[in-house]
């Protein structure tokens with residue numbers, strides 16, 4: 538074992554734990570972008586504090602937004618955002634935006650950069666330089682925005698904003714990522730004519746994330762017509778300043794809920810929203826298919842694992858797929874995950890990575906054209922590589938709960954969206970141990 542490897546906690550006992558999850562990445566970074574173009578000061582309460590949100594804050598500050606941390610009541614500081622001043626011009630030498638590996642930064646910020654004066658250069662981690670970007674670059678160019686990209690449509694590239702975008706009708710192939718559409722829609726009301734965005738090509742993945750974008754836009758007064766499939770029409774107009782409490786990240790709740798299945802125990806998550814745009818609410822449909830009991834009462838989601846994990850056949854799990862695949866690897870019958878070919882363009886090629894790491898532990902996973910087939914096989918300990926992917930790291934943690942001797946390489950990569958993951962995971966496991974000790978003493 539090297540120092541970088543994290544011995545995944547293994548539990549011989551069914552867990553019995555209550556866990557609180559930090560705020561949603563997708564909501565935090567959408568609200569940050571909207572606050573930067575709003576018609577006044579906005580406040581984000583209990584926002585996410587993580588690498589991806591820090592990168593977004595850095596990008597928006599560089600483009601002239603004022604973002605201040607003020608004391609909050611959600612356990613983390615609130616953010617007060619003063620929008621980018623009208624006519625903001627990049628300093629001499631231009632602006633450099635570090636996207637890290639954050640899809641929300643590399644996709645959501647370039648259309649915003651088109652609205653400032655001067656060059657904004659986008660760069661990122663080595664793994665970011667192979668993530669799909671070309672359709673977004675082409676759509677911006679279709680609106681007359683100059684993008685200097687070395688001709689390949691990947692990062693790094695420079696957006697040469699002129700302070701205004703005329704807008705109008707543009708086509709985009711968003712088969713590779715829903716974020717291309719969300720990116721254009723988020724700032725489209727600030728284009729002179731608004732935007733008529735038309736998706737061409739295969740079906741758009743992660744459609745729940747587009748619905749999230751549309752609902753948030755409407756909540757801040759932006760008029761969006763999405764009544765025709767594959768067309769989104771955004772009227773020009775202001776973005777109303779807002780004051781919002783962020784929901785916890787229901788996708789990141791996944792590994793903790795999966796822990797209930799992996800140990801045949803119970804995990805509770807309080808403050809589960811009654812109505813939400815987050816795709817992670819789908820855990821309530823997904824986990825029963827594995828044989829778990831799921832209840833939502835008085836805002837507490839309670840998941841109890843069944844005596845065995847059944848295999849599943851599920852489509853469109855989107856960013857829930859790595860955690861779902863980890864549960865499949867522990868199931869007693871075969872599973873198939875469909876409709877996730879675009880995971881090949883996520884933080885890593887997640888289909889290849891999941892197959893490699895599950896099989897390295899003795900499992901039996903194979904890639905299909907659009908997903909994975911995972912067949913039961915006895916698993917053993919070993920190193921689970923994370924490929925700089927927070928959801929690979931947490932997938933390794935799930936398997937390690939049920940399989941002794943799993944070590945996750947680079948658990949620190951969970952800082953992308955959940956910097957406290959190792960401590961939260963250890964606390965979840967030790968809650969059960971503490972409860973056992975108390976019971977033994979009683």
Ligand SMILES: O=C(O)C1=C[C@@H](OP(=O)(O)O)[C@@H](O)[C@H](O)C1
Pocket residue numbers: 562563564640641713714715716719742743746855856879
């Ligand atoms: O808009 C968003 O916040 C996201 C959209 C999805 O991207 P893809 O459409 O590329 O899957 C999702 O996987 C990602 O984690 C977050």
Ligand SMILES: C=C(OP(=O)(O)O)C(=O)O
Pocket residue numbers: 638639640641856883884928
């Ligand atoms: C795909 C993901 O991230 P990103 O926002 O970087 O695309 C993810 O978090 O699963």
